[in-house]
Amino acid sequence: MYQWLDDRLGVRKLYAKAFRKAFPVHHSFFLGEITLFSFITLVLTGIFLTLNYEPSIRPVSGPLSDGQEVPAAYYSILFIDSLPFGAVIRSLHHWAAHIMIAAAFLHMLRIHLTGAYKNPRELNWMVGVFLLVLTIITAFTGYALPFDNYALTATKIGYEIGAAAPWVGRLLSEILFAGELSPTNTQTIPRLYSIHVLWLPLTLIALIGIHLTIMIKQKHTQPRYAEKVAPGKIVGVPLFPQQAAMMGILFLVYIAVTTFIAGAFLAHPVQAFGPPTANTPAVKPDWYFMWIYGILQIIPANWRFEFLGATFGPQFWGGILVPTIIILGALAIPFLDYSKEKRRYLELPSQHPFRTSFVVGMLMFYLMSTLAGYKVDLNLSNEVLWVLVVVAPIVTGVVTYALLKAAYGKRRSQEPEPQLIGKGSAADD
Amino acid sequence: MADYEAAAHHHEHPPEDPQAHATRRAILQAAIGAGAGAALLSTLWVGAGLVPRQEKTPSREPVATGDILVFATGPKVDQEITLDDLRAARNERVPFIIAFPKNPENNVVKKDLITNTIMVILADPARMSPETRQHASPEGVLAYSAVCKHLGCTISQWQNDTWLCPCHGGMYDIYNQARVVAGPVPAPVPQLPVKVEGGRVVVAGDFLGRPGADV
Numbered sequence: 116m117y118q119w120l121d122d123r124l125g126v127r128k129l130y131a132k133a134f135r136k137a138f139p140v141h142h143s144f145f146l147g148e149i150t151l152f153s154f155i156t157l158v159l160t161g162i163f164l165t166l167n168y169e170p171s172i173r174p175v176s177g178p179l180s181d182g183q184e185v186p187a188a189y190y191s192i193l194f195i196d197s198l199p200f201g202a203v204i205r206s207l208h209h210w211a212a213h214i215m216i217a218a219a220f221l222h223m224l225r226i227h228l229t230g231a232y233k234n235p236r237e238l239n240w241m242v243g244v245f246l247l248v249l250t251i252i253t254a255f256t257g258y259a260l261p262f263d264n265y266a267l268t269a270t271k272i273g274y275e276i277g278a279a280a281p282w283v284g285r286l287l288s289e290i291l292f293a294g295e296l297s298p299t300n301t302q303t304i305p306r307l308y309s310i311h312v313l314w315l316p317l318t319l320i321a322l323i324g325i326h327l328t329i330m331i332k333q334k335h336t337q338p339r340y341a342e343k344v345a346p347g348k349i350v351g352v353p354l355f356p357q358q359a360a361m362m363g364i365l366f367l368v369y370i371a372v373t374t375f376i377a378g379a380f381l382a383h384p385v386q387a388f389g390p391p392t393a394n395t396p397a398v399k400p401d402w403y404f405m406w407i408y409g410i411l412q413i414i415p416a417n418w419r420f421e422f423l424g425a426t427f428g429p430q431f432w433g434g435i436l437v438p439t440i441i442i443l444g445a446l447a448i449p450f451l452d453y454s455k456e457k458r459r460y461l462e463l464p465s466q467h468p469f470r471t472s473f474v475v476g477m478l479m480f481y482l483m484s485t486l487a488g489y490k491v492d493l494n495l496s497n498e499v500l501w502v503l504v505v506v507a508p509i510v511t512g513v514v515t516y517a518l519l520k521a522a523y524g525k526r527r528s529q530e531p532e533p534q535l536i537g538k539g540s541a542a543d544d
Numbered sequence: 545m546a547d548y549e550a551a552a553h554h555h556e557h558p559p560e561d562p563q564a565h566a567t568r569r570a571i572l573q574a575a576i577g578a579g580a581g582a583a584l585l586s587t588l589w590v591g592a593g594l595v596p597r598q599e600k601t602p603s604r605e606p607v608a609t610g611d612i613l614v615f616a617t618g619p620k621v622d623q624e625i626t627l628d629d630l631r632a633a634r635n636e637r638v639p640f641i642i643a644f645p646k647n648p649e650n651n652v653v654k655k656d657l658i659t660n661t662i663m664v665i666l667a668d669p670a671r672m673s674p675e676t677r678q679h680a681s682p683e684g685v686l687a688y689s690a691v692c693k694h695l696g697c698t699i700s701q702w703q704n705d706t707w708l709c710p711c712h713g714g715m716y717d718i719y720n721q722a723r724v725v726a727g728p729v730p731a732p733v734p735q736l737p738v739k740v741e742g743g744r745v746v747v748a749g750d751f752l753g754r755p756g757a758d759v
Contacts, residue, residue, distance in 0.1 A: 268697060272711060275695040275757050286595065294596035299603075299656045302596060393616035393642050393661050393690075395698035397710035412712055416694075416730045428758065429728050430695060491713040 134355035137348075139337035145365060146222035152369045153215030154323065160208040161312060167195045170308035172262060172301055185390045188262040188304050192385045202381050203374065209382030210373055212254045216403050219247045227448065227474055230462035231336040237449035239329040244445045246322050251403060253319065256311040259296075262304060265388040268398045271296050276407075276434035281425035284435075298391035339460050347459075402485070409487030410437055413500045468519035476512030483507050602652040607660050607736065611645035613687070613745040614653055616661065622646075622653055626743045630666035630685060638702045640665035642690055645747055659755040661698055662736055663690035663707070664745055665718065673720045679737040679752065685745055687736040688722050689755035694729045696757035721752075730758045 120126050138144075172186040179193040196202040223243060226232055232240035259270035274296040277288040289295070291310070293302035334349055341350035352358050388396060400408045410433040419428035452470065464471040483503040486493075490500060598604075613625045620629070625641055633641050643662045644655045654660045669677055669684040680686040688707075692699050697711035706725055707716040714727035722732040734753030738745050 268711070271697065272695045278757075289596055290594045293594075294598070295658055297656065297658045393644065393655070393698055395700045395710055397701070398697075408712070411695075411728060414728060416724065416728050419730055426758065428730055 130355070134353065136331065136354045137335075137351040138354060138358040139335050139341065139349060139351035140361075141338060143225045144335075146218050146225055148362060148365060149218040149369060150215055150222055151323070152366050153211045153218060153373075154319065155366075156211040156370065156373065157208060157215065158316065160204050160211065161316075163204050164195065164208060165312055167191060167198065167201070168260070168308075170260070170305050172299075172304055186262050186304075188260060189385060189390045192261045192263075196385075203377050206377035206380065206382040207373055210376050210380070212257070213401070213403075214373060216247070216250055216254060219243075219250055220403075223247060223445075224474065228464045228471060229336070230452070230454075230458070230467060230470065232449040233452065233454040233458045234449070235333055235457050236329075236336070239326060239333065240449050241446050242322055242326045242329065244442065246319070246326060248442060249315065249319055249322065253311065253315040254401075254403075256291075256307050256315060259307050260304065260311060261383060261385050262391065263383075263385040263388040264391045264394070265396055265398060266383070266385075267296070267298060267391040268395050269400060272398070272400070276430055279426075279428065279430035280435050281422075281427065281431065298393070334459075336459060336461050339463070342460055399488070405488040406481050406484035407434060407438060409484040409490070409500075410434075410504070412490045413487050413497050413504065415497070465519060465523040468516050468523070471519060472512045472515035475515045476508040479511040480504065480508040601656065602647065602650055603654055603656040605647065605652075605654050606657060607645040607654065607662070607747055607751070608647070609747055609749055610648060611654070611747040612648050613643040613662060613664055613738070613747070614646045616642045616644045616655065624744050625664060627666070627683065627685070627740055627745075628743070630664065630745075634666055638700070640702070640707075642698060642700065643687075643745070658696070659689065659691055661690045663688050663699065664738065667718060671719045676719060676721050676735065679735050679749070681738055681740045681745075683740055685738055685740055686718060687738045687745070687747075688716075688718065689733045689736065689751055691733065691756050692729065693724075693731045693733055693756075693758045694727070699733070 117126070169187045169191040172188055174184040175187045175190050176182050176184045177190065179197060180190055185193075192205070194201075195205055226240065226243070255270075255273055258273070259266050270292075274288050274292055277291065278285045280287065291306070292300075293306040294300050296303055335351070337349060337351065341348075344350050352361075399405070411429065414429040414433045416429060418432060419426060421427070483500075487495070487500045487504055489495070490497075615621050615623050615625060615629075624646070625643055629641065633639055640663050643664050644653050644660055645662065646653045664685065664687045667680070667684050667686050669680065669682070672680060672684075672686070676686065690698050690700070692709040692711065692714055694709065694712055694714050697709055699707055699709040699714070699716065701708040701710050703715070707718050707722070708714070709716075709727065709729070712728055714729035715725040716722040716729070716733065717725050721735055724732055731753075734751040734755055736747060736751050737749035739748045740746070
């Protein structure tokens with residue numbers, strides 16, 4: 116049987132070539148895999164959801180809505196929740212999306228802190244940034260699909276933020292949502308549905324494919340010790356069977372944990388919000404949008420001017436400009452912190468105090484803008500929040516830098532290991 | 545066999561004539577360019593179908609003078625709002641009613657245009673600024689566009705005698721032409737002149753400004 120397959124498909128060659136690929140082992144290397152597992156979970160649970168979901172807002176009534184007329188999309192969520200384990204699978208879809216964004220973000224942090232984006236991996240870093248942004252957009256397009264009052268209001272805020280982009284924003288928002296987003300626009304849900312379950316996942320699959328292909332082609336970066344063990348070689352375990360076994364176990368653990376979370380914490384109970392009405396419930400965005408929401412809360416309303424027929428207001432500064440600058444900055448990192456020679460080994464965060472303190476400062480910025488999202492709840496004043504959002508990250512960065520210098524600066528100069536001193540790390544933005 | 549053909553091929557177009565090669569390449573490049581351009585144009589032509597068409601239907605007409613305000617939500621949805629309803633609402637946690645205009649001629653509730661979402665309240669005329677009072681009814685019925693100027697949420701809450709948008713904490717002073725008291729709101733929502741006729745709330749004029757989010 117094996118011989119028969121080998122004759123036709125060249126299994127032995129494939130095994131020797133692909134399945135023996137060496138994977139360096141470090142616990143932080145599994146973050147990317149967790150992101151991938153989340154995506155697989157999302158696709159599988161998503162398929163189940165599409166089989167039972169009706170992308171329409173035509174009014175229907177039935178026993179699940181106590182005979183009340185509700186939109187068909189809303190009713191189909193009630194139906195999914197009534198299926199055996201239906202609510203758990205829907206919750207699994209919800210939480211897996213959160214975990215995917217979190218894992219992708221942590222994966223990116225790991226790459227950033229260890230300088231793994233440097234030559235020759237600039238391209239893959241950029242693909243990764245696009246993947247993270249696209250993942251968040253995909254999550255956002257799924258918000259409105261349950262078509263309850265909360266979902267529609269949350270989506271509406273995104274609609275208006277998109278419309279705040281100068282000149283083309285309104286048109287783009289209208290194309291994305293098929294016109295004005297309202298409880299009675301019948302075309303919005305079919306269009307969001309197509310974008311959420313077809314176009315964005317296809318784009319994600321393509322980008323993930325490119326991400327992995329480039330990674331395999333360029334090979335992994337690996338911890339420093341590998342250079343002493345076997346210079347110029349990848350020190351790790353082969354894809355099959357060792358790495359595959361680890362991945363399989365991790366995947367099963369992932370499924371077990373997320374299913375437990377989904378069973379314990381049912382996501383987004385649509386009945387609690389009811390079908391959309393002209394009224395707006397108090398909405399709070401998910402944690403990965405909370406920082407933008409926070410920035411929107413503290414930008415004064417009078418920061419606006421008109422230029423060539425476009426309005427540049429608070430929504431533009433907070434909702435469009437700040438995220439765009441951060442995305443462009445992320446894309447530029449491998450070029451600002453450029454390395455002329457090709458890098459094969461990871462850099463220690465402690466040996467690159469500027470980069471490390473910059474990352475810690477950015478994390479503080481996210482945390483503080485997230486805190487600003489609770490401005491009304493915590494009764495914080497704008498002045499205090501501005502100080503926290505602008506000054507706290509800078510102070511954090513400076514303190515981190517000083518601490519790293521104090522703790523690791525001396526030791527580095529004692530050890531004559533010139534390769535460890537990252538070239539141009541001071542050029543980090 | 546193949547060599548022979550290749551040789552014959554070369555014989556027809558002698559390599560010592562670079563002019564012919566250049567011409568051929570130019571023609572091919574022009575053809576590829578024209579093909580790509582035509583493909584792009586037709587894609588845009590098809591893609592233009594994604595831009596939604598704004599269809600004028602009776603339920604999408606903007607609010608007009610003479611319209612009657614009806615309940616937008618709740619158990620009395622689509623029923624006309626009476627002075628008694630407004631009096632009763634004053635004792636609620638949220639003392640106003642979210643309304644849509646109804647065309648009295650064809651009885652169509654104009655609820656498919658977001659900017660037709662209206663807030664109506666019975667307030668003390670003595671507390672209103674002169675401009676506000678001018679467009680309110682003598683009984684104190686007062687109406688504003690309920691679409692937040694910030695990001696288009698319905699301003700649906702009430703806190704400390706102030707009208708509050710739950711989305712980003714925008715607060716409006718309803719006694720003073722919806723002056724912005726707090727929050728990231730760029731401008732006041734426009735007032736809607738109303739009067740009371742036969743116990744019903746009737747629109748007495750156009751919005752005093754542009755309704756809808758200012759983005």
